[in-house]
Amino acid sequence: MTLHLYNTLSRSVEPFRPLQPGRVSMYTCGPTVYNYAHIGNFRTFLFEDLLRRWLEASGYDVFHIMNLTDVDDRTIAAARAKGVTLRAHVDPFARAFEEDRDWLRIRPPHEQPRATEYIGSMIELIQGLLDKGVAYRGDDGSVYFAIARFPAYGRLSRLDRRELKAGASERVSTDEYAKEDARDFVLWKAAKEEDEAVGAAWDAPFGRGRPGWHIECSAMALELIRRRLGTDVLDIHAGGVDLIFPHHEDEIAQSCAYTGRTEFARVWLHGEFLNIRGEKMSKRFGNITTARDLRQDGVDPGAIRLLVFQAHYRQKLDLTDEGLASAAEGSRRLGEFRRRLFAARSGADAPEFMELAEKLDREVAEALDDDLNAPRAVAALFAFVAAGNAALDAGRAPGPGAIAAWERVDGVLSVASDIQAIKITSADAAGDGRHQDLTESPPSDPADGAQRGWATGWAARRKKAKADRDFAEADRIRERLKSAGWEVRDGRDGSVEVVRLAR
Numbered sequence: 389m390t391l392h393l394y395n396t397l398s399r400s401v402e403p404f405r406p407l408q409p410g411r412v413s414m415y416t417c418g419p420t421v422y423n424y425a426h427i428g429n430f431r432t433f434l435f436e437d438l439l440r441r442w443l444e445a446s447g448y449d450v451f452h453i454m455n456l457t458d459v460d461d462r463t464i465a466a467a468r469a470k471g472v473t474l475r476a477h478v479d480p481f482a483r484a485f486e487e488d489r490d491w492l493r494i495r496p497p498h499e500q501p502r503a504t505e506y507i508g509s510m511i512e513l514i515q516g517l518l519d520k521g522v523a524y525r526g527d528d529g530s531v532y533f534a535i536a537r538f539p540a541y542g543r544l545s546r547l548d549r550r551e552l553k554a555g556a557s558e559r560v561s562t563d564e565y566a567k568e569d570a571r572d573f574v575l576w577k578a579a580k581e582e583d584e585a586v587g588a589a590w591d592a593p594f595g596r597g598r599p600g601w602h603i604e605c606s607a608m609a610l611e612l613i614r615r616r617l618g619t620d621v622l623d624i625h626a627g628g629v630d631l632i633f634p635h636h637e638d639e640i641a642q643s644c645a646y647t648g649r650t651e652f653a654r655v656w657l658h659g660e661f662l663n664i665r666g667e668k669m670s671k672r673f674g675n676i677t678t679a680r681d682l683r684q685d686g687v688d689p690g691a692i693r694l695l696v697f698q699a700h701y702r703q704k705l706d707l708t709d710e711g712l713a714s715a716a717e718g719s720r721r722l723g724e725f726r727r728r729l730f731a732a733r734s735g736a737d738a739p740e741f742m743e744l745a746e747k748l749d750r751e752v753a754e755a756l757d758d759d760l761n762a763p764r765a766v767a768a769l770f771a772f773v774a775a776g777n778a779a780l781d782a783g784r785a786p787g788p789g790a791i792a793a794w795e796r797v798d799g800v801l802s803v804a805s806d807i808q809a810i811k812i813t814s815a816d817a818a819g820d821g822r823h824q825d826l827t828e829s830p831p832s833d834p835a836d837g838a839q840r841g842w843a844t845g846w847a848a849r850r851k852k853a854k855a856d857r858d859f860a861e862a863d864r865i866r867e868r869l870k871s872a873g874w875e876v877r878d879g880r881d882g883s884v885e886v887v888r889l890a891r
């Protein structure tokens with residue numbers, strides 16, 4: 389079996405064949421940096437990360453572009469509300485996005501164009517559309533795309549052509565609108581005073597203004613693949629399901645009308661939503677969860693990846709406390725197994741491990757080739773861990789084959805917790821922590837040594853409390869450590885281990 393993907397264009401699972409053998413160009417719509425990206429946005433970015441990693445693991449040379457939307461209705465409104473320039477408002481959120489992305493182990497794209505740095509390409513594209521008569525300048529000074537001049541409009545979102553409203557009196561000038569409002573959409577918005585106030589206006593032959601949101605992705609994608617690959621058709625374009633209409637529909641219309649090609653991207657992939665405890669994430673419900681909220685709560689990034697990959701990307705996913713807790717437990721089991729596997733590695737694989745490694749590779753490839761069936765790949769990984777633990781218990785040694793299979797699969801899913809276990813040595817335990825100056829909360833100094841000293845200090849105090857039969861105090865300390873992301877484990881031989889659950 390080769391890689392098969394569900395193409396939103398055809399509404400079917402198709403064998404994947406890139407334009408140039410061995411090379412894949414992939415454009416994924418990036419965040420609008422008016423605020424912190426929430427966990428629903430990151431669910432989409434995680435599915436795209438899995439796609440990218442699996443393509444690379446399958447031997448493709450991938451060229452991945454992910455933009456940052458740093459000028460649109462929302463960024464301008466947010467900058468105005470704060471009374472700062474657009475640039476001053478978006479820069480910290482752009483940096484925060486990169487931090488969150490790295491924390492979630494999402495591979496950075498090869499190109500991360502910012503819309504404001506590609507205004508020239510956008511002007512060129514819009515001018516081309518005006519020259520072809522597919523776009524027109526409205527009486528409000530803005531430039532619109534005439535959907536009546538592009539017969540394929542509606543193909544991606546399967547809009548009924550009878551419902552399309554074309555013409556000067558039926559236009560939409562906002563970046564976001566619903567399917568019922570399918571009509572001529574804006575390419576270039578004539579500059580308003582509020583745009584000028586935040587520095588979001590540029591000169592163009594068709595009047596001073598700023599780009600509409602949809603034109604941004606078309607211009608950046610076309611510019612970068614032309615420059616890098618000498619083509620104007622993408623192999624893959626991906627995003628969340630909410631982008632199918634109007635964003636991706638409009639991207640296709642603008643790009644194809646401009647290039648004269650029948651396709652802008654050959655395969656369109658869309659990831660489903662993430663709900664929070666059964667509700668759609670929204671300002672109204674006040675349940676918007678960001679990646680940094682989870683990080684501050686001490687959640688392990690491996691646990692978030694595991695939770696996301698336990699659902700297929702085309703299924704809705706509900707984020708619940710129980711789901712997150714069980715993913716954290718699963719991620720930790722994987723992290724512990726990795727430690728055990730690597731500690732036991734030897735020069736040659738025992739036959740059991742040869743077999744297990746072959747099975748893991750085969751099952752994961754079958755699962756991911758089948759439209760990125762991550763839940764099945766994750767199940768294969770857990771089966772490997774269960775059988776691997778049994779083989780280790782029986783004294784069998786893993787060799788290069790088992791280690792390589794683990795690394796290949798872990799390199800694609802990256803769902804194992806990055807736990808650190810610290811055994812309290814007899815030297816640490818010699819003191820009972822009483823003389824150590826221990827704060828109730830962990831030190832603000834993020835240095836490993838400071839955190840470790842704090843955790844081992846409390847663990848030593850807990851050991852003393854137990855020895856004094858003060859079990860209430862021992863339990864209190866256990867809870868204190870737990871809430872700071874550490875777990876105390878008592879060994880049968882009287883040793884104590886403090887394990888860091890999240891970093």
Ligand SMILES: [Zn+2]
Binds near residue numbers: 416417418605635
């Ligand atoms: Zn886009």
